[in-house]
Amino acid sequence: MKDARAAFGMALAALMAVPAGNALASRQFTPEAPLAVASSADILVARGGGGGRASGGGRASGGRAAAGGNPGGGRQAGNRSGSRANNGFGNAGAGLNRGSTRPSGGWSNQVRPGASTDPSLDRANRPNRDAIGSGSFDRNRDLNGNRDVNRNRDVNRNVNRNVNRDVNRNWNRQVNINNVVVRPGWARPGWGVARPWNYGWYGVSTTPAWGWWGARAALWGVGTLATAAIINNAVDDAISDNYTTIVVPNSDYSLYYGSIQPSGQSVVSFVVKADGNDYQLSADCNAGTINGEEPKTAAQAELLNAACQVAFGST
């Protein structure tokens, strides 16, 4: 029995010695010491995978042009908790950490100076929700609750008839949303500044600069698209409510705003839910195209506008 106790004690001592050694090993650097820079940031691999149960497209919001989707959806990082026991303290970690894991979207090298970029621990003021878009044509349309109810009925009818009314023929890349990062690091409070790419140039003009806009808008009987404030507010609401999608104003589309990923100065890829399926699309915000084609409906123009605003608009 004594031998068994001694062996247990030795094993325990050996286990305790391991982290102590690691802790010592981590204390080598001083600011004055020379740095041997190994390589660029891309050594660290972004956490991929995971993410997002399908949203079912928008909550019954009584016509608010706001976030849709499901609360708590879009877990990511490959079900990291899958192999862990649920002990109730899973989220009781340190709160802050090293911050060295490369987020999807990468690292930014420039914070654009502006009113919202002064260092502060005070909560950022959000614009008055009621004041946003007041008097705007689009806002009034969004506030029509009856229209939203009808829209939901239309969606169901489309599913039953298996008619993809809202999907273009060239939207041919369906995705499993569980394999898409829908909660990137930048999709959080302060997302406007947190976007790790060049932003702020889209939507400067009140009317889109797309060459096709004038004639098409007249044909559709649409004066303007949803304002930046409406879309920004929808994203703010979605983040606040822990939703992974926003309802694209004046459409049946739900945009996974966190899936937005620029692939150039004006091109952005994103995932949209349409008629019950999730599609990976690419938009050129300068040319005004989705998957290389001009929008065929006002709703598609709204989708294009929403994706471009979240990606490149000012906040």
Next chain:
Amino acid sequence: MTSVSIPTCRPGLLALLAASLLGAPLVAKSEVLYKLNTQCSLGAGNPQPCQVEAINEKGATLYRQTIGSTTETIRITDQPVRMERWDGQTKGWQSLTSAAARFSRNTVCFNGRDLCVVNPNYLNSVVQDRPEAMAGRDLVQVFFGKDGRINLSCYDDGCNTVAP
């Protein structure tokens, strides 16, 4: 039969070579994660342009803030999380008393508001590392004990309760 001549070295040169080989592992192998041009403040003062250099090395990440002629270096280690500030006078690392992040302002502050930095990169990484824990959070604060380990964490309104 061809004769092969073995190069000869002077003893001093050999010693230098041996010293450099032996010395190589002593230099910490590091990796610059990013350099960020942003805004900082010192002592709750006015915002100033600054540059953040994030450097990864084994077991720690260093954040070197250059604000005008002042350089402030913060070292953060994991497992357990520790945060320390380089003290140029004592030439040593001093544990922080607290750190806080306000996501909606993209700001992280150290030791109260002694040093505040707009660093969305850091916050993006923190959020993406623990999406479930950070979802819906705006303010996160951690406090450090005398041993340098976190002895208190709080979120949002909870920080009003624990504020010293």
